[in-house]
Every structure is written in structure tokens, then in C-alpha cells.
């Protein structure tokens with residue numbers, strides 16, 4: 001008899017918890033004010049409250065800078081996956097290279113120069129010269145080394161983790177690989193049609 005009562009009780013608990021699960025409020029779609037939306041609650045008609053004088057907005061952690069809720073989780077998930085990859089996890093497409101070039105020109109070129117030889121304008125004006133990406137050591141260095149240098153900094157170079165998110169770090173790495181190839185391409189490895197086009201270029205001509 002005792003066992004029957006216990007079974008009945010656990011069934012009741014299971015059923016009521018199930019109901020609880022259904023009634024659970026979806027935090028993403030809950031009734032709430034979006035920033036700066038109208039509200040009758042406050043005299044100024046604005047749901048957002050003015051910041052107390054002197055307050056400084058600050059956020060940190062993996063969710064800082066993303067929207068709240070599901071979208072934020074997706075973005076953070078992408079960042080975590082990209083940060084865990086040991087080699088470039090993205091196919092090297094023109095789109096990735098263009099993104100990498102744009103980010104490189106913003107964040108790296110001032111010191112590393114447009115061609116990556118370390119003779120950027122900041123270095124010319126007194127900041128220690130970075131090594132050239134075309135040095136044998138850095139040509140042989142794995143993708144992950146470049147990713148880690150951007151994330152953690154290196155010697156006198158400070159980290160860029162707060163400005164360049166993990167997917168963009170890989171885009172920059174892909175672009176640096178393209179810069180390295182631009183100075184050290186093995187002509188014998190070029191596809192036949194590219195080789196033909198190359199042979200057609202006259203000395204002094206650029207394409």
C-alpha cells in the first residue's frame with residue numbers, strides 16, 4: 001500500500017512540474033520596455049531613466065557588447081567556437097580576405113605596415129619595430145600563433161582581444177597569410193591559367 005501511495009505521489013509531482021514548465025515565462029519574449037520606448041509611468045514619458053550624473057557605462061565578460069537573450073547566446077557561441085579552433089576554422093573566401101584586410105588596416109597596419117614588413121608609420125615615429133611577417137620564423141609559425149598574439153599581445157605589443165573578436169582574428173590571420181604569399185609565392189605552385197596571365201605581364205607593368 002505504501003508503495004502505491006509513493007508512486008501516486010511521484011506521478012502527481014511529475015504532472016504538476018510539467019504544468020510549471022509550460023507556464024514558465026520566456027525571458028526573451030517577456031513583456032518589457034525596449035530602450036527609450038514610451039512609458040506612462042514616468043513624467044517625461046520615457047521608459048529609460050536618465051543616468052545619474054558622473055556614471056560611466058561599463059560592461060565585461062563574454063556577453064558584453066552583444067544583445068541580450070538568444071541572439072547574444074548565438075554570437076557568444078560563435079566566438080567561443082572560433083576561440084577554441086587551433087587553425088583557421090573558416091574557408092578562405094574573398095569575403096573573408098576582404099574582411100581581414102579591412103580589420104588589418106584598422107588595427108595592425110599602423111605598426112606592421114601595409115605589406116606587413118613591420119615598417120608602419122607608428123614604428124617610423126619611434127615605437128619599437130615589429131618583426132616582418134615575411135621572416136622565415138613567422139612564415140613557418142602556425143595560424144594559431146598569430147591568433148594568440150592578437151588575443152594576448154606579445155612583448156611590447158598590447159592585446160587586441162577587446163577590439164577584435166575571435167572570428168575577425170581569423171579573418172586577419174587569413175589576410176596575413178595572403179600578405180606572406182604576396183612576397184613568397186612559389187611560382188611553380190600557381191594554377192596554369194594564373195601562370196599564363198603572369199607570363200603575359202611585361203616587366204614594370206602591374207596588375
Ligand code: HEC
Pocket residue numbers: 104107108109110111112122127128129130131145146149150154155156157160164172
Ligand atoms: C602599436 C603597434 C602595433 C600594433 C597596432 C600591432 N602590433 Fe603586432 N607587434 C608590434 C610590436 C612592437 C611587436 C614586437 C613585440 C616584441 O617582440 O616585443 C609585434 C609583434 C607581432 C607579431 C610577432 C610575434 C612573434 O612571434 O614575434 C605578430 C604576429 C603580430 N604582432 C601581429 C599583430 C596583429 C595581427 C595586429 C593587429 C590586430 C598587430 N600585431 C597590431 C606592434 C604592434
